[in-house]
Amino acid sequence: MADEIKSITFDEAVTEKLQPLLDHGNRLLLSYDDGVGPYSHHGLMALQVSFQFVVVGADANVDDYQAALTSALGPVLYKGYSGEFLGQDLHASFNKLMHTIRLTDAGEQIDDNVEVVVDESAAK
Template identity: 35%
Template sequence: MKLTVTPAAQKRLAKYLDAGSLKRLILDFDDGVGPFSDIGDCSLGVNFKLILLDADKELPKDFDAHFASNLGDVYYKGYTKSQYAEHMKLDFEPNYFTMPLKSDFETLCDNVEVVDLTTRELTHAPAGTHDC
């Protein structure tokens, strides 16, 4: 699997991905499992979250798989692999202020939520900055 983050999405994410610090990227299919789950927070449908962690933080055990992106490795829960596609694109739609996640054939999520958990301790539910 591979994720391409478009230039428009990179510009939208720039405030989170400053060059001065290394981040870990997690693309979480929110199925109610793991420390980042908060079903229904910004959507009542399919919910993907792009979670940013400091690079020195240990990943929660649920995130045991990863795939490549043009921003580095992206971690996910291995058992949710069927929710992803072989080729994915994360874009930014300025007219609607959304970040759709698409495959070659369909839209996987109309708006990926961005959750910045850098410099924060991990708890059961996300306590970071939500951007949806």
């Protein structure tokens, strides 16, 4: 299963938030917030599963992000080992009540508060 190509869809509200940030060659990461790598600072792995969408520049260091999801917004890179938390039919949707992004798969809610972080490497 680890070798299966996975994809993610975004609802309209999430697409409207992310699309403009991906101009100028910026790339999108789905970063498992486990304290590993330059874009993960919390290391909450023992407490909860937590992800962030991180927008990085075209030349940013993405060595820790060896796997990719396909999406309408282009490839979404992620840490290969974090794929154990990502099932099939991944979907990011905007929760209007809480003003948060919810990440789900076909079987369950993965994270109900996915933050969007724009790294300093990202072109504005």
